[in-house]
Amino acid sequence: MKKILKNVRGTKDILPDESYKWQYVEQRIRKIFEVYNYREIRTPIFEETELFARGIGELTDIVSKEMYTFFDKGGTSLTLKPEMTASVMRAYIQYEINKQVPLFKVYYISPMFRQERPQAGRLRQFHQVGAEAIGSQNPEVDAEIIALVLHIIESFNIENYTLKLNTVGCQNCRPAYKEVLKEYLRKFYDLLSEDSKNRLDRNPLRVLDSKDERDKTVIENAPLIYEYLCDDCEVHFNELKKILDTIGIKYELEPHLVRGLDYYTKTAFEVISPELGSQDAIAGGGRYDLLSKELGGPDVPGVGFALGVERMMLILEKNGYKFGEIPKPFVYVAYLGQDSQKFAFNIVFSLRKKMIPCEVELLNRSLKSQMKEADRQGAKFVIIVGEDELKNDKCTVRDMKSGEQFDVKLNQILEFITSKYAQEASTD
RNA sequence: GUGAGUAUAGCUCAACCGGUCAGAGCGCCAGGUUGUGGCCCUGGAGGUUGCGGGUUCGAGUCCCGCUACUCACCCCA
Numbered sequence: 373m374k375k376i377l378k379n380v381r382g383t384k385d386i387l388p389d390e391s392y393k394w395q396y397v398e399q400r401i402r403k404i405f406e407v408y409n410y411r412e413i414r415t416p417i418f419e420e421t422e423l424f425a426r427g428i429g430e431l432t433d434i435v436s437k438e439m440y441t442f443f444d445k446g447g448t449s450l451t452l453k454p455e456m457t458a459s460v461m462r463a464y465i466q467y468e469i470n471k472q473v474p475l476f477k478v479y480y481i482s483p484m485f486r487q488e489r490p491q492a493g494r495l496r497q498f499h500q501v502g503a504e505a506i507g508s509q510n511p512e513v514d515a516e517i518i519a520l521v522l523h524i525i526e527s528f529n530i531e532n533y534t535l536k537l538n539t540v541g542c543q544n545c546r547p548a549y550k551e552v553l554k555e556y557l558r559k560f561y562d563l564l565s566e567d568s569k570n571r572l573d574r575n576p577l578r579v580l581d582s583k584d585e586r587d588k589t590v591i592e593n594a595p596l597i598y599e600y601l602c603d604d605c606e607v608h609f610n611e612l613k614k615i616l617d618t619i620g621i622k623y624e625l626e627p628h629l630v631r632g633l634d635y636y637t638k639t640a641f642e643v644i645s646p647e648l649g650s651q652d653a654i655a656g657g658g659r660y661d662l663l664s665k666e667l668g669g670p671d672v673p674g675v676g677f678a679l680g681v682e683r684m685m686l687i688l689e690k691n692g693y694k695f696g697e698i699p700k701p702f703v704y705v706a707y708l709g710q711d712s713q714k715f716a717f718n719i720v721f722s723l724r725k726k727m728i729p730c731e732v733e734l735l736n737r738s739l740k741s742q743m744k745e746a747d748r749q750g751a752k753f754v755i756i757v758g759e760d761e762l763k764n765d766k767c768t769v770r771d772m773k774s775g776e777q778f779d780v781k782l783n784q785i786l787e788f789i790t791s792k793y794a795q796e797a798s799t800d
Numbered sequence: 801g802u803g804a805g806u807a808u809a810g811c812u813c814a815a816c817c818g819g820u821c822a823g824a825g826c827g828c829c830a831g832g833u834u835g836u837g838g839c840c841c842u843g844g845a846g847g848u849u850g851c852g853g854g855u856u857c858g859a860g861u862c863c864c865g866c867u868a869c870u871c872a873c874c875c876c877a
Contacts, residue, residue, distance in 0.1 A: 484877080584873095680876085
């Protein structure tokens with residue numbers, strides 16, 4: 373017996389009963405991006421490993437233990453993209469977009485890959501929608517990005533969320549703060565968790581968002597970066613808050629919010645939802661003014677966000693959200709006998725050329741089975757072509773909802789259905 | 801990578817302390833309607849109880865291993 377293969381761990385098949393929901397969600401999201409004047413960018417699903425290693429940071433969890441890395445036949449190390457920002461920046465630098473347009477506003481909807489242990493809201497292949505605005509250091513752009521992600525979330529009637537906002541400083545002020553923080557943490561070294569002890573020197577900021585109870589008591593009184601921000605960062609942060617206030621966006625300051633990617637500077641934010649399980653971040657993002665240079669590009673600032681599509685879908689399913697209508701044929705053409713088949717197919721293909729969704733019996737079943745099939749598929753009308761009809765040069769049209777039946781001349785059937793279809797479209 | 805829980809028909813789940821326990825509902829197929837769906841009735845197909853060992857007279861049920869799934873830690877979307 374042959375082995376039955378299955379989808380690999382942490383991946384999901386999206387079958388027809390689900391895929392229409394995805395199409396609906398993606399379509400709505402694309403519309404919103406258009407409204408904010410962002411254009412789609414599509415980059416390859418894999419890149420040279422070095423891009424992520426340099427862009428995201430060797431010490432991050434993503435790079436150090438979660439990447440799907442492999443060698444191609446030429447011996448080049450490639451990696452399935454674990455996030456999108458590095459790829460977008462790579463393209464930005466590669467095509468010297470800074471010389472073409474002052475501000476590059478793009479969005480993406482794409483699968484991402486991270487080799488983590490799957491759990492609720494966490495997959496190895498998952499989908500993110502996101503946007504990047506490269507070329508401006510103005511806090512207005514940070515605000516636009518935040519407004520955009522919240523607009524998307526709210527457009528799906530998700531009200532129960534919290535925007536957490538923080539600043540992580542920049543190359544001028546962060547180092548000094550790091551030293552102060554390290555010094556503070558060393559005083560309580562013995563009280564810290566093992567993980568935090570290890571991080572203390574390598575990445576002290578990460579200790580701040582530890583959820584370990586032992587760490588929490590220490591963190592509670594730790595010095596905050598707010599007191600150590602340089603003028604530039606402080607002004608930027610204050611401006612951003614002011615703009616958010618002005619456009620009515622509510623946020624919670626979360627001084628311990630530290631994002632897991634090294635390239636963030638200044639603004640960092642996260643949108644969390646209590647509807648999700650332990651993986652409660654539906655979206656996250658921030659500013660990355662050092663990334664371009666880190667990748668050998670020009671000194672260009674950027675800001676962006678990413679939203680987890682599966683996580684948002686979890687909330688929507690939980691809320692009983694209506695994902696539009698599942699596509700259904702308008703007409704099902706049933707027939708009986710060889711002679712009728714020609715007419716049936718003729719009608720179906722003519723209707724299809726008129727872009728009317730329809731189906732025809734393809735399994736040569738009994739009329740009863742065909743009616744059942746039409747019902748199952750949700751067809752509004754069934755056209756029946758049989759011996760009796762052909763003799764009289766007509767066909768029978770059954771309205772599946774009312775049960776009414778009409779005799780229609782064969783040469784008038786297209787017209788008949790077309791007008792029914794037009795009526796249907798106008799009442800929607 | 802660590803921990804816990806789960807694994808019976810396509811789906812959702814039953815089967816008391818191991819002893820007609822391999823079942824139900826839904827779905828699927830057929831018939832009741834010589835050419836007509838939905839409701840109803842009748843019947844049918846479909847399972848080596850995740851895989852491999854062990855204990856026992858006897859294992860879906862107990863033990864061990866493996867695998868997968870789920871949730872949590874870690875981290876993040």
